[in-house]
Amino acid sequence: MVKKSVLLIVFICLTYFSFSQELRCNIQVVSSQIQGTNKQVFQTMQNELYEFMNNTAWTNHIFKNEERIDCNIMINLSDHEGDEFKGSIQIQSRRPVYNTSYNSTIINYKDDDVKFNYVEFEPLEFSISEHRSNLTSILAYYAYIIIGFDYDTYSMLGGTEYFQKAEQIVTNAQNAPEKGWKAFESRKNRYWLVENILNDQYNGVRQFQYRFHRLGLDVMSSKEAAGRTGISEDLELLQKVYRQKPDPFLFFYDLVLSSKSDELVNVFSESFMAEADRVYNILVEIDPSRTDKYKKIKEK
Numbered sequence: 001m002v003k004k005s006v007l008l009i010v011f012i013c014l015t016y017f018s019f020s021q022e023l024r025c026n027i028q029v030v031s032s033q034i035q036g037t038n039k040q041v042f043q044t045m046q047n048e049l050y051e052f053m054n055n056t057a058w059t060n061h062i063f064k065n066e067e068r069i070d071c072n073i074m075i076n077l078s079d080h081e082g083d084e085f086k087g088s089i090q091i092q093s094r095r096p097v098y099n100t101s102y103n104s105t106i107i108n109y110k111d112d113d114v115k116f117n118y119v120e121f122e123p124l125e126f127s128i129s130e131h132r133s134n135l136t137s138i139l140a141y142y143a144y145i146i147i148g149f150d151y152d153t154y155s156m157l158g159g160t161e162y163f164q165k166a167e168q169i170v171t172n173a174q175n176a177p178e179k180g181w182k183a184f185e186s187r188k189n190r191y192w193l194v195e196n197i198l199n200d201q202y203n204g205v206r207q208f209q210y211r212f213h214r215l216g217l218d219v220m221s222s223k224e225a226a227g228r229t230g231i232s233e234d235l236e237l238l239q240k241v242y243r244q245k246p247d248p249f250l251f252f253y254d255l256v257l258s259s260k261s262d263e264l265v266n267v268f269s270e271s272f273m274a275e276a277d278r279v280y281n282i283l284v285e286i287d288p289s290r291t292d293k294y295k296k297i298k299e300k
Contacts, residue, residue: 021055021057022059024068024069024071025054026050026071026073027046027049027075029045029075030077033079037080048121052139058143058147059147059162069093070094070103071092073090074090075088075089076088076089076090083117083118083119084115085118086114089138089142091109092108092109093106095213097213099221104217106259107146111138111142113178113179113190114138117135124136126140128140129168134178138180140169144162144166148160148197149209152206152209152210157203157207158210160198163198166190188251192251193251193252196252204238204241205252207237208234211237212234217231220267224270228268228275232271235282235283238256242286261290261294262293264294264297265293265296265297268280269297269299271297276297
C-alpha cells in the first residue's frame with residue numbers, strides 16, 4: 001500500500017512538471033475576414049496551436065506554474081485557399097514587477113508576413129534542426145524570442161541561448177518559399193529582428209532591457225527614487241547605441257522603445273524637474289517620432 005502511494009505521488013509530480021512548461025500563452029485565431037468556410041477548422045487550429053505553444057518544452061529548465069511567461073498571440077487570417085492560409089500575427093509578452101501587481105510589457109509586435117499550410121487534425125511538427133512547416137517554425141521562432149527577452153530582463157544578456165535558437169530557425173528557413181525569413185525581402189522581418197538582437201554593436205539595447213527591469217522597476221517597488229534614477233542613467237545605454245548608429249532601420253531598437261515609451265512617460269512624470277528635463281532630452285534625441293508623447297514628462 002505504501003509503495004502504491006509513493007508511486008501515485010511520483011506520477012502526480014511527473015504529470016505536473018511535464019505540463020508546467022515555460023509559457024502561459026493565450027492563442028487567438030481570428031477568421032472574421034474569411035467568408036464561406038467551415039468555421040470549425042479555425043477553432044481546431046486555435047486549440048492545436050494552444051497545445052503546441054503551452055505543452056512544448058522550449059528549454060531544459062523547470063518552471064513552476066506561477067513562473068510561466070505570460071504572453072498572447074493573435075493570428076488574424078485574411079485569406080485562404082484550400083489548405084493555405086494568409087494573415088498576420090500579433091505577439092505580446094509581459095513580466096511581473098517584484099512586490100507589485102503590475103506587469104511590464106516586454107514585446108508588442110505585429111508580423112504581417114504570415115503564410116502557412118494547415119490541415120485539420122494533422123500533427124504539428126517542429127524540429128530545431130530543419131524547416132518542416134512554416135506555421136510551426138513561425139510559432140517556435142516567437143516562442144524563443146519571447147523566452148529570450150524574458151531571460152534578458154532577469155540577467156545580463158541571459159536570453160542569448162534562446163535568441164540563437166531563433167536564429168537557427170531563420171537559417172533553416174532560408175530555402176522556404178514563404179516571406180519573412182530572408183534579409184533581402186524587407187528591412188523589418190524575422191531575419192533582421194534576431195540579427196539585431198545578436199549583433200554585438202547593439203548590446204547596449206539588451207543591457208538596457210536588463211537594467212530597466214531588474215535594477216529599475218523591480219527596485220522602485222521599495223525604493224522609488226533610486227529605481228527611477230537608475231532608469232534615467234540606463235537611458236544613456238540607448239543613447240550611446242543611437243549615436244553610433246542613428247538609423248531608423250535598427251529594428252530591435254525601435255521594438256524596445258515602442259514597448260517602453262508609455263512606461264517611461266509614467267515613470268518620469270513623477271520625477272523632479274531636473275531629472276525630467278534630462279530624460280526628456282535623451283528621449284526626443286533617440287526616439288524623435290514619439291516627441292509628442294514624451295512632452296507629458298515635463299507637464300508638472
